[in-house]
Amino acid sequence: MRFNRRNALLAGSAAALALGTKALAEPFRPMLGPRARVMFVNDLSGDIDGLFAAVHMVLSRSIELCGIVGTATFSPWFADESAVHSAELAKDILRLMGRAGQVPVHVGSDRRMPGPATPAPSAGAQAIIDEAMRTDSTLPLYVAVGGGLNEVASAMLIEPRIADRFTLVWIGGDALPGGGTGETNFNIDPHAARHIYNVSELPIWQVSRKAYATCLVSASEIQALIAPHGAIGAWLYERLGDVAAKSRGHLNTGETWILGDNPLVLLTAVTDWVPSSGGAENRRFLYQRTQSSHYDEVIAPLLNADGTFTARDSGRKIRIYDTLDVRTMLADMFAKLQINFPAR
DSSP, rough: HHHHHHHHHHHHHEEEHHHHHHHHHHHHOOTTTTOOEEEEEEEETSTHHHHHHHHHHHOOTTTTEEEEEEEEOSSSSOOOOOOOHHHHHHHHHHHHHHHHTTTTTEEESSSSBBHHHHHOOHHHHHHHHHTTHHHSSSSEEEEEEEESSSHHHHHHHGGGGGGOOOEEEOOOOOOOBOOOOHOOOOHOOHHHHHHHHHTTTOOOOOEEEHHEEEEEEEHHHHHHHHTHHHHHHHHHHHHHHHHHHHHHTTOOOEEEEOOOTTHHHHTTTTEEEEESSSSSGGOEEEEHHHSSEEEEEEEOOOTTTBBBOOOOOSEEEEEEEEEOOHHHHHHHHHHHHHHHOHHH
16 A cells, blocks of 8 residues: 555656756646736847847747737938838747747838828828727737837827827936936937927836936856847857948947837836735736836926927826846846756
């Protein structure tokens, strides 16, 4: 009897070990599935940081990636930073990751908003409207933007009902109290940014330049921790060389690069959770706590034409992040690439 029981225990342990080994070999997935939806909006044909953020977002299992919108930079200095090229790069990323056709890709606007209340319609703006108006999902929606706000502002002007149906997470603008001038993503379309801050009631989580400038990674880290992992890892590493070529040799980035768009993943997919307040019958779990990334929650300031802020006495509150959990963000990206695309 003891012998049979011992054999049964050993067999059970072996089965558990086999199951555990199998689980370790597969990418982690939350047992209860995604807990948020994300539309990823990015000028992928501009700064290469958007490419790393896109890959990180695709690999994140706690969100449902509803679509990628490729946008333009309208840069007078560099050629082919168009919305069409951004969408092509999004498709390249999905193909290299073995996800071709699994995430919808949309083309953003080929022009700035022509005025403060005049939209620039595009397939990308319509995709944001369509996702925000869905009634078949109860998951909260984030529109995560690493570039200009053209498509978001245009979508809201075309369909005002979407203003309370998603949260904007934006890499752009400057920190409190005064804001600043010359920030790249604000300058892509100032009319769009000013409409969202000054006119709309849209919930905003802004990642200021002060915060995103801390997302520094070395080229050696990318070479050691990203490049060996699949075709996508090698492709990302190769993109470092594109910067010098694009600038015709005028920009020497040395050994580092700022992955300033990856906070879009940190604040939507790699977040803490907390129960809501209220009675037990109304208690539910919220996934909007970012305890290790600090923000100020303030009445939305007036965003001026030069990117500076003027404080206001009333109105909705928004978040403006000034520090980020860069350690968790980068470690999570490195780990996901290594698990999903083991080095050979």
